[in-house]
Amino acid sequence: MAAHEDRRGFLRLALGTACASAACTGLGGLTRSAFAQSGSGPIAALALRDGLTQITGAGGNVLLLQGTGGTVLVDSGSPENAAGLIGRVTAMLGDAPVDVLFNTHWHTAHTGANETFGRQGAKIVAHENTRLWMSTEYYVDWQDRTYEPRPAAALPTETFFSSDPQPIALDLGDERIEYGHLREAHTDGDIYVFFLKRNVIATGGAVSAGAYPVLDYATGGWIGGLMDATQKLIDMSDSDTIIVPGAGPAQSRDHLEEQVEMISTVRERVATLMRQGKSVEEMVAAGVTAEFDAAWGHNRDRFIANVYGGLWWQGRLDGSL
Numbered sequence: 001m002a003a004h005e006d007r008r009g010f011l012r013l014a015l016g017t018a019c020a021s022a023a024c025t026g027l028g029g030l031t032r033s034a035f036a037q038s039g040s041g042p043i044a045a046l047a048l049r050d051g052l053t054q055i056t057g058a059g060g061n062v063l064l065l066q067g068t069g070g071t072v073l074v075d076s077g078s079p080e081n082a083a084g085l086i087g088r089v090t091a092m093l094g095d096a097p098v099d100v101l102f103n104t105h106w107h108t109a110h111t112g113a114n115e116t117f118g119r120q121g122a123k124i125v126a127h128e129n130t131r132l133w134m135s136t137e138y139y140v141d142w143q144d145r146t147y148e149p150r151p152a153a154a155l156p157t158e159t160f161f162s163s164d165p166q167p168i169a170l171d172l173g174d175e176r177i178e179y180g181h182l183r184e185a186h187t188d189g190d191i192y193v194f195f196l197k198r199n200v201i202a203t204g205g206a207v208s209a210g211a212y213p214v215l216d217y218a219t220g221g222w223i224g225g226l227m228d229a230t231q232k233l234i235d236m237s238d239s240d241t242i243i244v245p246g247a248g249p250a251q252s253r254d255h256l257e258e259q260v261e262m263i264s265t266v267r268e269r270v271a272t273l274m275r276q277g278k279s280v281e282e283m284v285a286a287g288v289t290a291e292f293d294a295a296w297g298h299n300r301d302r303f304i305a306n307v308y309g310g311l312w313w314q315g316r317l318d319g320s321l
């Protein structure tokens with residue numbers, strides 16, 4: 001899809017800087033090789049902790065847990081990388097099936113191989129909003145793209161609707177997985193998946209690395225929700241937690257702090273200029289992201305436009321700060 005074609009583009013630019021920051025240090029048991037880039041390209045499997053693997057190159061990041069109680073995937077890559085991802089997963093699992101597939105959100109870079117894993121019997125877990133987006137035709141204006149309903153086998157089979165701060169727990173052998181809603185952040189159906197004993201959190205698009213976050217306001221994302229989501233992830237993690245973003249290299253909790261600082265600063269500046277009637281182009285020219293551009297990548301203009309769009313579309317400017 002266009003958003004993630006953009007994302008892959010800027011991730012390619014981010015290559016080589018994946019481990020340039022302090023965010024890549026201080027995680028016990030990890031080697032620097034675990035912080036490789038995801039996106040398109042050769043599919044690679046990078047061991048994180050104790051049978052939990054980050055698969056890169058399939059579109060969005062994919063996590064595979066080979067635990068004593070079953071096999072779990074988080075996200076299923078892009079449609080164009082489905083065959084490669086399925087081949088890699090099959091090579092790792094042999095005859096063992098994927099028992100549970102989590103979708104962190106609806107974007108096709110994260111649900112591309114759903115149909116295959118669904119037909120093979122995987123339980124597909126997601127937020128109900130993700131199932132709804134995948135079930136219907138809709139138009140995403142900032143991409144100028146219409147999405148068609150996905151095949152029935154690709155749809156989540158087990159969804160939840162609550163934004164209750166209390167996570168949902170799934171005990172699988174040697175792992176306890178907790179997951180829950182990150183309300184209206186990157187989309188309106190974002191979830192985190194926390195492998196509690198391994199201390200690894202898959203965040204989906206609510207966390208971005210090497211690029212500005214994508215705020216898909218057409219399906220319910222906005223900057224205030226992204227700030228709340230990031231804070232929620234900070235609150236549940238510690239200094240040893242591995243944070244796996246929707247795309248890009250794994251991070252430490254420090255990166256979440258940096259994301260909160262960036263989005264709260266940019267949100268305030270954009271909102272101030274919106275109240276003065278300024279356009280997105282004028283905000284870009286005013287340098288509302290200036291000190292963050294080096295670390296967050298080249299999708300600046302799209303980011304500013306979507307911060308604006310999310311505040312404008314959903315009537316959240318007044319009283320939102």
Ligand SMILES: [Zn+2]
Pocket residue numbers: 105107186205214246
């Ligand atoms: Zn996404």
